[in-house]
Amino acid sequence: MSGTEFGAGEMDESFLSAYLDGELDAVARAALDARLAESPDWRAELAALRTVRDAVRSLPLVDAPPGFWDRVLAPEDVVDLAAARRGRVWVSRWRALAGAAAAAAVMGVVFVPRPEPVQPAFAKITQSHAERASLGNDVVTNLAGAVVPVGIEP
Amino acid sequence: MVDGIPTWEEVAREHGSFLYRVAYRLAGNHDDAQDLVQEALLRVRKGLERYEPGSLEGWLARIVTNVFLDDVRRRKRRPADAFPDDPDRVLPESPSAEASSSELSQEVQDALAALPTEFRVPVVLCDVADQSYEQIAAALDIPLGTVRSRIHRGRRLLRDALTDREGFE
Numbered sequence: 407m408s409g410t411e412f413g414a415g416e417m418d419e420s421f422l423s424a425y426l427d428g429e430l431d432a433v434a435r436a437a438l439d440a441r442l443a444e445s446p447d448w449r450a451e452l453a454a455l456r457t458v459r460d461a462v463r464s465l466p467l468v469d470a471p472p473g474f475w476d477r478v479l480a481p482e483d484v485v486d487l488a489a490a491r492r493g494r495v496w497v498s499r500w501r502a503l504a505g506a507a508a509a510a511a512v513m514g515v516v517f518v519p520r521p522e523p524v525q526p527a528f529a530k531i532t533q534s535h536a537e538r539a540s541l542g543n544d545v546v547t548n549l550a551g552a553v554v555p556v557g558i559e560p
Numbered sequence: 561m562v563d564g565i566p567t568w569e570e571v572a573r574e575h576g577s578f579l580y581r582v583a584y585r586l587a588g589n590h591d592d593a594q595d596l597v598q599e600a601l602l603r604v605r606k607g608l609e610r611y612e613p614g615s616l617e618g619w620l621a622r623i624v625t626n627v628f629l630d631d632v633r634r635r636k637r638r639p640a641d642a643f644p645d646d647p648d649r650v651l652p653e654s655p656s657a658e659a660s661s662s663e664l665s666q667e668v669q670d671a672l673a674a675l676p677t678e679f680r681v682p683v684v685l686c687d688v689a690d691q692s693y694e695q696i697a698a699a700l701d702i703p704l705g706t707v708r709s710r711i712h713r714g715r716r717l718l719r720d721a722l723t724d725r726e727g728f729e
Contacts, residue, residue: 419712420708420709420711420712420713421708422712423708423711423712423715424693424708424711424712427686427693427711429692429693429708454719455712455715455716455719457719458715458718458719458722459687459715461664461668461718461722462668462672462683462687462688462718463687463688464665465585465665465668465669465672465688466662466665467577467581468580468581468584468585468590468593469577469580469581470576470580470590470593470594470597471590471594474594475572475573475576478572478576478597478598478601479569479572479573
């Protein structure tokens with residue numbers, strides 16, 4: 407931190423924290439040393455700040471609950487934040503993507519338009535053929551219009 | 561590691577504890593810390609190609625801080641999701657004349673978690689993540705003078721909260 411940015415006369419107590427953290431340059435540090443030498447209040451403030459800072463810095467090292475890193479480091483097992491927050495459910499994004507793809511496939515099966523099944527109107531066809539045949543005096547095929555195809559619905 | 565750039569797995573294995581420690585002190589509880597770390601690692605994974613070898617922990621601290629601040633903003637829009645009190649917290653039933661160090665640590669953690677975000681973040685980055693004021697200023701995109709004043713005000717608030725506690729002088 408630049409000591410020339412703030413003159414010694416402009417120093418406020420916030421410089422005490424910077425002083426503790428070694429964030430003052432030589433000029434500012436010397437100015438603050440002089441201020442501390444003449445001010446019991448500033449010395450007391452500095453001591454209090456040092457206690458607080460040391461208390462925070464000496465907080466015990468915390469680590470994640472057992473199993474957390476195993477899950478995080480599992481192959482491709484990067485956890486979806488939203489899913490995890492909703493129900494602490496560990497969901498691989500890749501698995502989620504695979505699930506989405508599967509869902510899309512199902513949707514495709516259900517909703518992709520398919521051609522109507524061919525249902526030939528056999529009765530009409532045979533009738534039509536009979537009419538055409540009758541015009542040609544085809545005796546045999548002229549009888550076809552009277553035939554009801556077995557097992558085929560018109 | 562390729563060209564000084566670690567793999568995602570190396571980051572998680574070798575710096576995961578650091579990431580978690582910062583996340584826990586920012587969030588104040590394990591559930592949210594886990595969420596923060598997971599999201600931070602996702603961003604690390606996406607951003608590793610752009611990482612320029614340097615202070616890896618500084619880069620990680622910046623990422624997890626951004627994740628935390630994004631979450632704070634999101635929760636402000638949805639107050640029902642505000643960060644809960646630490647469910648793991650075990651408060652002493654009554655003040656003890658001989659407060660154990662673990663109780664004192666818990667009280668310090670509680671006081672830290674109670675700090676307004678604008679003061680807690682720079683204090684955690686400074687005293688937990690061991691970042692310089694310059695790094696903190698860059699991470700939070702605020703001037704150096706603001707970093708200094710916020711750290712100072714944060715520490716004063718902590719002092720006020722802890723002054724009357726047993727075992728804290």
